[in-house]
Amino acid sequence: MTLLWQPSSPDHVPAELVVDFDFYNVPPGVSDATQIWHDLLRKGAPPIFYTPHNGGHWVFLRYADIAEAYRNHERFSTRGAQVPPLEPFPVLQPNGVDPPEHDVFRKILAPMFTPLAVRRMTDGLQARAAAMIEAFADKGACDFVRDYAAKFPTSTFLELFGLPQERLPEFLRLSDTFFRSNDAEVRAANVQEIYAVLEELFRSRQAHPGNDIASTVVQARDAQGEPFPWEDIINCGFLLFVAGLGTVTNTMAYVWRYLATTPEARAYFRANIDDQPAFLNGLEELMRINGVSNLYRRATHDFEYKGIQFRRNDRVVLPNNVGNRDAAVFENPQAIDLARKINNHVTFGVGPHRCIGSHLAKREIMISMQEWLKRIPEFALDPEQTDGSVFGGPVMGFTSLRLTW
Amino acid sequence: MKVIANLNVCQGHARCEDICPEFFATDAIEGKVVIANPEVPAQLEEKVRLAVRNCPEGALRIARSGQRSEGGSDAA
Numbered sequence: 001m002t003l004l005w006q007p008s009s010p011d012h013v014p015a016e017l018v019v020d021f022d023f024y025n026v027p028p029g030v031s032d033a034t035q036i037w038h039d040l041l042r043k044g045a046p047p048i049f050y051t052p053h054n055g056g057h058w059v060f061l062r063y064a065d066i067a068e069a070y071r072n073h074e075r076f077s078t079r080g081a082q083v084p085p086l087e088p089f090p091v092l093q094p095n096g097v098d099p100p101e102h103d104v105f106r107k108i109l110a111p112m113f114t115p116l117a118v119r120r121m122t123d124g125l126q127a128r129a130a131a132m133i134e135a136f137a138d139k140g141a142c143d144f145v146r147d148y149a150a151k152f153p154t155s156t157f158l159e160l161f162g163l164p165q166e167r168l169p170e171f172l173r174l175s176d177t178f179f180r181s182n183d184a185e186v187r188a189a190n191v192q193e194i195y196a197v198l199e200e201l202f203r204s205r206q207a208h209p210g211n212d213i214a215s216t217v218v219q220a221r222d223a224q225g226e227p228f229p230w231e232d233i234i235n236c237g238f239l240l241f242v243a244g245l246g247t248v249t250n251t252m253a254y255v256w257r258y259l260a261t262t263p264e265a266r267a268y269f270r271a272n273i274d275d276q277p278a279f280l281n282g283l284e285e286l287m288r289i290n291g292v293s294n295l296y297r298r299a300t301h302d303f304e305y306k307g308i309q310f311r312r313n314d315r316v317v318l319p320n321n322v323g324n325r326d327a328a329v330f331e332n333p334q335a336i337d338l339a340r341k342i343n344n345h346v347t348f349g350v351g352p353h354r355c356i357g358s359h360l361a362k363r364e365i366m367i368s369m370q371e372w373l374k375r376i377p378e379f380a381l382d383p384e385q386t387d388g389s390v391f392g393g394p395v396m397g398f399t400s401l402r403l404t405w
Numbered sequence: 406m407k408v409i410a411n412l413n414v415c416q417g418h419a420r421c422e423d424i425c426p427e428f429f430a431t432d433a434i435e436g437k438v439v440i441a442n443p444e445v446p447a448q449l450e451e452k453v454r455l456a457v458r459n460c461p462e463g464a465l466r467i468a469r470s471g472q473r474s475e476g477g478s479d480a481a
Contacts, residue, residue, distance in 0.1 A: 107435070114436035115419045280423050344461045351462075354416040359436070 012309045013050045021045070022053040023294060023317060026392040032254070033396035034321045037294075041322070048308055055084035057296075057315035063326035063346065065306070066318045069297050071351035073098040075305070076297035076316060078353060083296050083315045083394070092239035093232045099352050105228075105236055108220045109356055112160075112213055118359040125364060128155055129371040137375045141382065144256050144401040145249065145389075148368070150176065153248035156364060157241065161201065162212030170197075179246040180391075180399060198237040202230075213240065240357075247293060248361050250397025252368060254290035258336075259369075260381045260403055268338050270373050282338035283366055288345035289336050291320035292396045295349065320346045321396075379405035406450055407443040407468050408457060414464035421456040421465060428453050444470060 021040065026033045040061065047062045060066050069076040077098050082089050091097060094105035111117060132152060136142045154171050158164070163171075174197065177190040202218050209215040217236055222228060259266050265282075272278035299314040324345045325333040331342070348355035355361070382402035389400040408428070417436035421429035428449050430439040445453045457465040 110417070110435045111433060114417070114433055115422060115431050116433045116436075277424070284420075284423070341455060342458050344459060346461070348418070350418075351416065354418060359419060 010056065010311065012311050014308075017046055017049050017308065019045050019049045019051050019059075020053070021049075021051040021059065023059075023319075024054060024393045026390050030390060032257075032390055032398070033392035036392060037319050037322050038325070048306060055315065057083050057317050058310070059317050059319065061319070061322050063323040063329045066320070066323040066346055067350050068305075069316055069318055070295075070346070070349050070353065073102075073352060075300060075303055075310075077300045078297060081296040081298035081315060083317055085315070090235045090238065091232075092242070093236040095239050095243070095353060096235075102352060104222070105232065106352075106356065108217060109213075109236070109240075112216060113356045113360055115359045118363050121360070122363065122367065124159060125156065125367045126371060128152070128159070129368050130375075133371055133375050141402065141404045144403050145253050145398055146400065149249045149252040149256070149401070150245075152252070152368060153245050153364060156360070157244060160213050160240075161237075162205070162210045162214065163201070175241070175245045178242065179249075179395065194238060194241060195234060198234050198241070202233055202237060243355070244357050244360070246395045246397070248364055250292045250395055251287070251290055251361070252365055253398045253401050254292060255286050255365060255369070256372075256403065257381065257398070257401055258286065258290065260379055262336075263378075265336075265338065266373065266378065269369055270377055273370055273373060278339075279366065279370075280362075281340070283362060283369070284343050284345070285336060285338050285340050286365075287347045287362065288324045288330075288340075288343055289321075291324050291345065291347035293347070294319045294321075294394050294396070296394070320349070376405050379403050406445045406453075407470050408440060408445060408453060409443065409466050409468050410438045410440055411464045411466075412437055414462050415460075416462050416464075418461050420459045420461065424456040424459055425449060425452040429456060438464070 019040070021036075023036065026036055030036060040059075045061065048058060048060055048065060050056070050058050060069060079091065079096055079098060080089065094102045094109070097105075129152060132148055132155070136147055142148065150172060151168065154175055155165060155168055158167060158171060174190065174194050177186060178194065181187050181190065201214050205212070205215040206218045209219055214237065217233055218227075220228060259269070268282055269279060272282065295318045297316045297318065299310045299312055299316070301312050303310055324330070324347060327333050329344065331340075348358040348361075380403065382404050385400075385402045389398045391397060391399060415437045417431065417438075419431050419436060419438075421438055422431050428440070428445065430441070431437060432439050454467065457467055
């Protein structure tokens with residue numbers, strides 16, 4: 001990748017801040033999508049720069065600026081922040097609105113995702129993880145993405161929404177298309193299909209409420225005791241579908257890829273399999289190193305930040321993975337240290353939109369690692385694996401990860 | 406030594422609870438930090454300091470015993 005310092009951008013962007021960078025495009029031969037981001041730093045990109053690709057957007061590379069964009073919603077909004085710009089786009093409650101409006105749906109969802117609520121899911125998560133792993137444990141090989149990482153969070157979604165596990169293939173197909181297809185027509189049809197499924201689900205929970213997330217959301221009432229607009233309810237369901245599947249799948253793919261190539265890490269987690277604090281400390285480091293999301297914000301008005309002019313509707317992309325290796329915040333940031341003492345990573349964001357599912361995501365990954373290592377203590381990357389499975393964009397990952405043992 | 410939490414800043418990451426569950430808990434409604442007794446037992450001081458430094462929001466701070474919390478937003 002070469003950086004071209006060309007002024008092909010809006011006239012408020014100084015030429016020296018323009019970098020030729022397309023975060024959707026991972027060139028052949030690059031082993032994983034985070035590398036295109038880390039190359040930026042090696043090649044001397046400014047900490048705040050502008051790229052004309054994907055509709056034109058800013059990128060913040062420093063932890064402090066990423067955290068500022070997450071926290072300062074009066075300047076950097078999540079509403080209508082898609083990169084490239086996509087309109088109309090549904091307002092996904094509560095992520096797509098700013099405080100104080102944001103707090104309404106956030107409060108509806110919050111009790112279902114607290115550490116306490118997630119700890120209660122442990123038995124169910126363990127049983128499903130064990131069964132899924134046992135299906136291939138004696139085969140000596142698997143495609144980790146296809147056989148586990150895509151299935152497990154989707155299966156969790158079904159459980160949380162009170163849907164039968166028999167619908168797993170249908171939901172896998174829906175999420176697979178959503179996260180993998182870059183064909184505009186296929187994507188539009190896919191989104192329509194997801195909305196149709198959610199519409200049916202929420203209607204049925206409205207008529208016959210159960211003990212699940214969809215029932216809780218559909219039965220929620222506003223301050224006046226009225227139900228929320230149907231559109232908000234469905235969009236909230238869509239957000240949970242979008243936010244909880246591809247992110248967990250690809251974080252797991254990165255984690256297993258690392259474990260497959262790092263015997264000391266496998267040994268660390270095996271040795272601490274029942275030692276919750278040590279296991280969690282190592283897991284937190286894996287979260288720092290394997291942040292898969294590049295999140296979006298939109299400038300709400302014209303303002304100056306760090307001496308740079310931002311214009312209303314300018315988009316900003318926030319690469320958590322880069323912020324998590326900022327030497328101003330992390331000691332020896334490039335080293336993967338499972339016993340790291342201070343680890344304030346931004347993989348789940350900070351501020352009001354901090355990933356509401358972070359505790360569930362971490363528990364899904366922790367339990368998956370434990371159940372896996374009990375049954376498959378040693379494993380490696382399949383030497384036949386080609387690197388054509390890498391993809392970039394807002395959630396980076398792998399379409400396939402073949403493992404052998 | 407005691408710990409003061411700013412609940413307006415806490416976003417419920419629960420890193421404090423992960424690191425020192427003997428001292429920090431989180432509530433069942435918003436998942437924010439709960440400190441039953443702000444006075445830190447001597448044997449937990451080191452772990453509590455580590456937890457405070459690992460708050461991604463900077464919502465926790467250490468105060469001397471006897472120091473009052475400031476403002477309405479602090480919950481000790």
